[in-house]
Amino acid sequence: MRIAVAGATGEVGRMMSQVLQEMGILPSQIAFLASARSEGKEILFNGKNYRVKELTEEILKEGFDYVLFSAGGSASRRFAPIAAKAGSVVIDNSSAFRMDQDVPLVVPEINGNLLRGYRGIVANPNCSTIQMVLSLYRIHERFGIRTIVVSTYQAVSGAGRKGIIELEFQEKGNIESSAFIKQIHRNLVPQIGDIMADGFSTEEMKMVDETRKILDDGNISIWPTTIRVPVEYGHSESIFVETRDPFELEEIHEALRNSEDVVLSEEMITPLEVAGTDLTYVSRVRTFDNRRFLMWNIADNIRVGAATNAVRILKEHLRLNNPA
């Protein structure tokens, strides 16, 4: 098997390489690609050092089985179709193709079946969306979700390397802001992405559109507020859900326990505890009645929200299309 990682020097790219090794996916050939700035840098993979190469059209024509993209939207828009045309299955972390009708938007635990017989570009959803749908898909199957009101508390690593560097700089007294629109140290910023004419942000609309696409239900009413907080790794979400059918709270617990890669925890979980894990944790599930409930939902944004989901897509695609 031949794999290329495009954006290999970034937060998500480095984690994808790590998760590939952790999951024992050790291709016979692997290429690490990034911008010209990184050419020649070294990446250690499975005990061997590899030199980073510049992402170019030519290199993608070498015919990789899988190309994992995390090099930003414009690089994906330019290069992902070239890789797909060369016969590779492309797993793209950017938002470039997520809402294209012909492109599957995949969280393998929920709709991995879309990968059967599929070749071309597969989109990896937005980090906040992945962890939310993982915790809600069984509840939606069983009771039908009518409304979701969600406030996110998103780590600075969600903005990539530059987000972490900005927080660290500000912790040392430099108060300039460029990755975020206001100071993030000792503060929070209730805007992620650009604000559009209707007042919602682009990040908020990703949660609306992508959740409906993954759960295959355009009627779910979704009301997000996305907030950047001075946490390094781990996105948290306060989620209010209204269902179509009535439930007993124990039935919500049961649906959560039956959700793959989700842990219903009796203890409250905080970002420091989820950093470095591949599970989504739900705690503080509570209700006043039998149609609405609140919960606290939390996961590592770089792993569950990006790298691990991408590698899980690769693994599921392999399993479905290359039966042993």
Ligand SMILES: NC(=O)c1ccc[n+]([C@@H]2O[C@H](COP(=O)([O-])OP(=O)(O)OC[C@H]3O[C@@H](n4cnc5c(N)ncnc54)[C@H](OP(=O)(O)O)[C@@H]3O)[C@@H](O)[C@H]2O)c1
């Ligand atoms: N961080 C998250 O939580 C998260 C979650 C889900 C999805 N994503 C998406 O994943 C992508 C990468 O995010 P990140 O957080 O890893 O960002 P990052 O830390 O800033 O890394 C960006 C990577 O892309 C490379 N790159 C940038 N422009 C390029 C170009 N023109 N050609 C080739 N390579 C280029 C960079 O290479 P150099 O090092 O050479 O500059 C670097 O390897 C983005 O599309 C982002 O929206 C991120």
